[in-house]
Amino acid sequence: MIPAAFDYYRPKDVEGVIALLQEHGDDARVMAGGHSLIPMMKLRMAEVPHLIDLQDIAALKGIAIDGDTITIGAMVTQHELINHDGLSAAAPILSEAALQIADPQVRYMGTVGGNIANGDPGNDMPGLMQCLDAQIELLGPEGTRKVAAREYYEAAYMTDREDDEVLISVRFAAPTGGYSYEKQKRKIGDYATAAAAVQITKAEGKVATASIAMTNLSDVPVWSEDAGDALVGTTCDTEAMKAAVAAMLGDIDPTEDNRGPVAFKRHVAGIILTRAITRAWDRA
Amino acid sequence: MSDKMHIKLNVNGEDHEFLAEPRDLLIYALREKLNITGPHVGCDTSHCGACTVTVDGKSVKSCTMFVAQANGAEITTIEGIGQPDALHVLQESFREHHGLQCGFCTPGMITRATKLLEENANPTEEEVRFGMAGNICRCTGYQNIVKSILAVASELNSAKEAAQ
Numbered sequence: 001m002i003p004a005a006f007d008y009y010r011p012k013d014v015e016g017v018i019a020l021l022q023e024h025g026d027d028a029r030v031m032a033g034g035h036s037l038i039p040m041m042k043l044r045m046a047e048v049p050h051l052i053d054l055q056d057i058a059a060l061k062g063i064a065i066d067g068d069t070i071t072i073g074a075m076v077t078q079h080e081l082i083n084h085d086g087l088s089a090a091a092p093i094l095s096e097a098a099l100q101i102a103d104p105q106v107r108y109m110g111t112v113g114g115n116i117a118n119g120d121p122g123n124d125m126p127g128l129m130q131c132l133d134a135q136i137e138l139l140g141p142e143g144t145r146k147v148a149a150r151e152y153y154e155a156a157y158m159t160d161r162e163d164d165e166v167l168i169s170v171r172f173a174a175p176t177g178g179y180s181y182e183k184q185k186r187k188i189g190d191y192a193t194a195a196a197a198v199q200i201t202k203a204e205g206k207v208a209t210a211s212i213a214m215t216n217l218s219d220v221p222v223w224s225e226d227a228g229d230a231l232v233g234t235t236c237d238t239e240a241m242k243a244a245v246a247a248m249l250g251d252i253d254p255t256e257d258n259r260g261p262v263a264f265k266r267h268v269a270g271i272i273l274t275r276a277i278t279r280a281w282d283r284a
Numbered sequence: 285m286s287d288k289m290h291i292k293l294n295v296n297g298e299d300h301e302f303l304a305e306p307r308d309l310l311i312y313a314l315r316e317k318l319n320i321t322g323p324h325v326g327c328d329t330s331h332c333g334a335c336t337v338t339v340d341g342k343s344v345k346s347c348t349m350f351v352a353q354a355n356g357a358e359i360t361t362i363e364g365i366g367q368p369d370a371l372h373v374l375q376e377s378f379r380e381h382h383g384l385q386c387g388f389c390t391p392g393m394i395t396r397a398t399k400l401l402e403e404n405a406n407p408t409e410e411e412v413r414f415g416m417a418g419n420i421c422r423c424t425g426y427q428n429i430v431k432s433i434l435a436v437a438s439e440l441n442s443a444k445e446a447a448q
Contacts, residue, residue, distance in 0.1 A: 001328050008289065008306035008352040038348050039330060053353055103418030105333060108342035188417045
């Protein structure tokens with residue numbers, strides 16, 4: 001399992017990255033922790049003649065909590081995210097989700113930006129960022145632009161990012177109310193058979209707002225607006241949860257693979273979402 | 285073939301300089317260029333953890349890191365943790381509690397466990413299992429592996445209490 005040969009670059013700043021991307025076009029790719037890209041390169045499913053390692057770019061490594069706005073740099077690792085006290089207090093759903101990604105060794109290397117950027121439908125951060133209504137910040141030759149996480153994913157491994165752009169950070173308002181990230185997987189370290197990210201706020205005993213996103217149940221993450229709407233104004237009783245699950249099932253489009261047939265995935269999606277709503281409501 | 289790079293690594297306190305292709309994986313550079321064969325190649329797909337080494341304070345599966353990424357890093361392998369005539373307390377504990385059968389996964393297990401105990405000196409059984417989840421033992425000797433690690437934690441903690 002030896003990957004194809006490549007030239008290796010480790011620029012010190014984002015300007016250097018953009019210059020390399022402009023010079024080499026399609027033949028260049030950036031690498032964050034490498035724990036998605038390197039396995040693909042070893043299988044020769046990805047060939048990268050010019051590999052740009054982002055590890056030396058300090059500007060991509062920060063976590064900032066400014067009032068109720070949270071900004072996470074692309075090179076923040078899952079391990080750093082889990083162990084950041086301020087973040088665990090301001091947005092506890094992040095560490096709850098990150099602890100369910102892969103295993104300790106992978107979380108030391110795997111980054112928030114890589115997980116969001118590469119467009120693998122199995123990744124957990126894309127659905128989570130849709131649940132939180134995050135803005136993804138991209139830097140290109142013309143400067144930066146922001147894209148809503150809910151608009152970013154086009155198909156498996158296809159995103160709104162252009163070849164000469166780099167994902168530099170993700171930003172969202174600190175969530176309020178109750179939260180839950182529930183994930184069904186075959187074994188620890190696996191990608192989800194189904195996963196649900198839920199944030200719920202409560203007012204006068206009823207659901208005031210609800211945001212629901214599902215992972216690995218389509219070729220893109222699925223933010224189900226109808227599922228959230230089905231809960232708003234209810235007491236989050238069994239009927240309301242059933243309506244939310246029914247709405248969610250109308251939005252997902254799972255395919256059969258080694259995690260099971262379509263009927264099984266839809267069944268698991270319903271159970272996982274019910275658990276996530278129940279827990280988020282208990283915490284609201 | 286791409287040009288070879290000049291690579292510098294500090295492994296177990298010793299500086300090494302050598303030429304390597306950027307695509308060479310860290311595990312093969314350690315084993316084949318430096319003859320440091322404690323870290324093993326198990327699955328070669330970042331699942332099993334037999335190749336675990338510590339890179340700049342992080343537990344890393346060295347089959348999933350290019351040697352170019354590690355250029356300039358400080359690395360600790362099982363050889364830097366204990367020696368045959370001076371076993372690390374975790375190695376003693378694995379021997380005492382039968383924490384290995386065939387032994388193939390053991391270098392990765394112990395390298396990972398040293399980092400786990402460094403970050404959490406007093407783990408629960410669940411925390412040990414969760415913290416060791418990136419290491420697979422195909423003899424399935426998990427009970428005794430967990431027992432070995434917990435015994436070290438408890439020993440270190442009682443030594444600490446005694447010193448206070």
